[in-house]
Amino acid sequence: MTDPPGRLHAAIAELALFNDDPAAGGITREVYTPTYAGALERVQTWMRDAGLELRVDAIGNLFGRWAGTEPGAPVVLTGSHVDTTLNAGAYDGVLGVLGAIEAVHLLRDRGFTPRRSIELVAWAGEEPRFGTGCVGSRAAAGELSRADLDRLVDRNGISMAAALAAAGLNPDRLAAARIDAPTVHALVELHIEQGIVLETHGEPIGVVTAIAAPHDFRLTFTGAATHAGATPMGLRRDALVGAAEAIVAIERIARASSSGTTVGTVGVVHARPGAINVVPGTVELDVDVRDSDAAAREAVVAAIVDAARKIADARDMEVAVHEIVEDVPVACDPAVVAAASEACAELGLTPRLMTSGAYHDAMIMGRRLPVGMIFVPSRGGVSHHPDEYTAPEELDRGVAVLAGTLARLAG
């Protein structure tokens, strides 16, 4: 479908070579590193080949502009990110940037001329090198302060401000990265699903109607760390058994959510002291609850906290709740959803209208701008992992739908 065939696939493979840890088997390309800079430079050459005018803003977001016939009209933004987590896959984010370049080629080849300018973007730092993700889009949304740049540090203690300076960017110019909402008509992001909904239902393409946002918190159960051999069952205050009851309850409560779309996950558990012959005295559970329906999500969070307290009471233990992050879900813009759905129909595809459970730069911008997303299947739902995979024809289908969507939004 792309022309010449394979250009997109070759570009994805070439970008994967910008990798700080090839021995691990996956791709490690964290934002603001020399390796990231090299990858971004390569993306710039591809954007130039597609006839785009380039600029990089103060936070490192890269823009490539295809000027429309009405230069003053609000633009259509499309893009994603080319940074990765540690030992990640080749498609997360990258598809949304390189796929957008391919969509521009496709539209040019068709002789399409945009009325509104189309701006491609590679957002800086979608992955949470500095603890918080989506720093590029947060800066564009005006949600990042100069103080945040000093406060946010990576696992080596390097502040965002220091990393920006090392990358040749000026942290004091942060405010210049802000995008004024009236200058943007719509934003659309092409992305791999990172889930197994499309695969499970055998569907080729998804159009996102809402982006779920997480409410993350830590539950810390405190019982008594006693000798596993010397403490009879009746004299224990085993924090891990209490935490285990909570893990089972979290699944039950999330399944029973009124929206039917809430998910609740315990992804991190730490039992201390963590010796085979000691009853755990303290257990931390990091809980992630997400939904596009904020009210349903908060009802689930409240029920989980209530269940945890009852479990702790019944076991003569304490439980503390520590907030980690609470983000606001975003509804996609009906006009963007319609444009993407029409683009699918034009290609003979029936899209699955679905919620994005993962969060994206589009969610950050969606608080201020009309946004939408297009999903292609992810094999096995695997993401942030070397095994992340989407077949070439599925990538091409996503690009074709993106091109059709851009044509409708900018035409």
Next chain:
Amino acid sequence: MTDPPGRLHAAIAELALFNDDPAAGGITREVYTPTYAGALERVQTWMRDAGLELRVDAIGNLFGRWAGTEPGAPVVLTGSHVDTTLNAGAYDGVLGVLGAIEAVHLLRDRGFTPRRSIELVAWAGEEPRFGTGCVGSRAAAGELSRADLDRLVDRNGISMAAALAAAGLNPDRLAAARIDAPTVHALVELHIEQGIVLETHGEPIGVVTAIAAPHDFRLTFTGAATHAGATPMGLRRDALVGAAEAIVAIERIARASSSGTTVGTVGVVHARPGAINVVPGTVELDVDVRDSDAAAREAVVAAIVDAARKIADARDMEVAVHEIVEDVPVACDPAVVAAASEACAELGLTPRLMTSGAYHDAMIMGRRLPVGMIFVPSRGGVSHHPDEYTAPEELDRGVAVLAGTLARLAG
């Protein structure tokens, strides 16, 4: 009770100064280190002060002999260990060595003359620096081979053989450390309980009738590591929820054990990949099941494995069982139990007849020799921790009971 008052307590405090990590707040004195050697040298001076003849065997076990009037008669052994875990307390093991020296003083002051020789022992390496604990008593029991000394390594990769050589011991003389069963009349070990049974029941002293042994194994649940946001509840194979059900089942199964004394503990849990936004794909649980009743213990282990398999089946997951260690419980010798009980009665104390849930050098030797143990309370059951504590009068009471027990066994 001791004379001069406080000598034992001063010695315990002084030995605590032999410490490789005082900044951590507790005591770190691993076997075969220079710090351990210094502590053992100080113990030797105290043994000499008590009129004992010293010898150190090939594995580093220290013996102090009070010759009896019948030098050829089987001896009475008593002792414990002066090595510690990392950041441990001052009493575990130490009481059984320094308390035995104090018991000798007590008996000498009373004008007691032993018929059988009394041999004090500080076993080398009760704590598992090299993964396996009780290496000194295992060598004495003939359960450690020369090949084991090369195979067993500490967390820094130092083999036991290398550690022995560095400590001036000859690993090739290992066989000389073996104690022939007919040369020993009985072994008695004074120890802190490391549990809260005495404290909970308000009892001052325990006489151990059996030493429970652990059957340790690892359960590894494998589901699918998928995106926490992008995977609906109905499409998950969450290894942690399955493992949590198993943790709850382990408590239930252990409580229902036919012996009434089985304990089952999950002390270690690892959920992978261990990110807040990823459903755990693999979870390892390290399970410890103990009882002095081997049949009851094995029935509990079988029921746990069965429950884990049913949980995994119901969740379309795999579970693997990996054996860690399976030790044999030991019944204490009725004559030693009787001698200790009489010693208590003589002091106006009613001992609690109890099982040792923790395992000790006495358990290793108990497979070959008549053994017994005397327990004093542990505040809060805390052990292997800087907060480990037994009150001075409780220590003295334990020493008095040990002295009375030795008098009966050696008299």
